[in-house]
Amino acid sequence: MNRLTDVVKNLLIINVLMFLASMALLGDPSPNTTYALINQDIIDFNLWGRYRLALFLPDSPYFAPYQLVTHMFMHANLTHLFFNMFALYMFGPPIEMAFGSKRFLFYYLFAGFGAMFLQLTVTYVEIRYFGAPGYLANIPMLGASGAVFGLLAAFGYLFPNAQIMLIIPPIPMRAKYFVLLYAGAELMFGLNSMSGSSGVAHFAHVGGALFGFLLLLYWKKR
Numbered sequence: 723m724n725r726l727t728d729v730v731k732n733l734l735i736i737n738v739l740m741f742l743a744s745m746a747l748l749g750d751p752s753p754n755t756t757y758a759l760i761n762q763d764i765i766d767f768n769l770w771g772r773y774r775l776a777l778f779l780p781d782s783p784y785f786a787p788y789q790l791v792t793h794m795f796m797h798a799n800l801t802h803l804f805f806n807m808f809a810l811y812m813f814g815p816p817i818e819m820a821f822g823s824k825r826f827l828f829y830y831l832f833a834g835f836g837a838m839f840l841q842l843t844v845t846y847v848e849i850r851y852f853g854a855p856g857y858l859a860n861i862p863m864l865g866a867s868g869a870v871f872g873l874l875a876a877f878g879y880l881f882p883n884a885q886i887m888l889i890i891p892p893i894p895m896r897a898k899y900f901v902l903l904y905a906g907a908e909l910m911f912g913l914n915s916m917s918g919s920s921g922v923a924h925f926a927h928v929g930g931a932l933f934g935f936l937l938l939l940y941w942k943k944r
Contacts, residue, residue: 729823730814733830734807737866740795741803744772762857772796776862777838779845784860794834796864806866813870813877820880829876829937830869836933837868841926868926872934874901879938901931 726734752769764783767774777793778784797803818826841863848854877884878901885894895903 725815725819726811727815727818727823727826729818729827729830730810733810733814733866737795737797737803737807737810740775740792741797741800744775744796748772748774759857759860762855770862773862773864776864777842778862779842779849779859781846782859784862790835790838793838793862793864794831794866794869797866798864802865806870809870810866810873813873817873817876817880821876829872829934832937833872833875833930833934834866834869836936837871837923837926837930838863840929840932841868841923844925863923863926865923865926867923868930871904871927871930874904875931875934876938877901879935 749771751771751773752765754765754769755773757763758765758769767784770776770784773796774784774786775789775792775796777789797806814826814830817829821829845854845858849856849858878897882896882898884897886897886900887894
């Protein structure tokens, strides 16, 4: 069983508390938000409930600067929260022990911001240059998935030959192959679901892994 390191433990606590507190204090978005998106109407920001802490495109009327940070600690539902926190619990401790706590926290946040940057950039380019519907700017982005994909990249880099047991199919795979296949699949899914049709921020996942890997290369040079 993994030894629960300090930063990983605190990140787990923050994410769970954010989910519970936002549910209790702000509640889920009003059904009117879905209607407004379809009809491209602008509604009262308060109707977004706890999704006010998610991230909207900067040119959206619902954007607020604090969302740049809060979105990384928000989750859509219990399933979303569970899988991200399970991955953080599984892969975070050995990386934190290898990096040290301060460097691990910096890496986690850097990957998260990198994920945000790539997803926002792709969405903006889709709307501005490829004729994607403008309401995409008003679809919120939330979750720790981008930072978690950065952890997957770091785990594959630091422990390339570690065995990871897949769930479907239930076979073992070396970490380096798992990370490459997973990142490649996310890139493919992202390209196949342009214009936000899937509801999943695939390019945020790719961005987290990419920016995490670039930071690892920079540290290696230094």
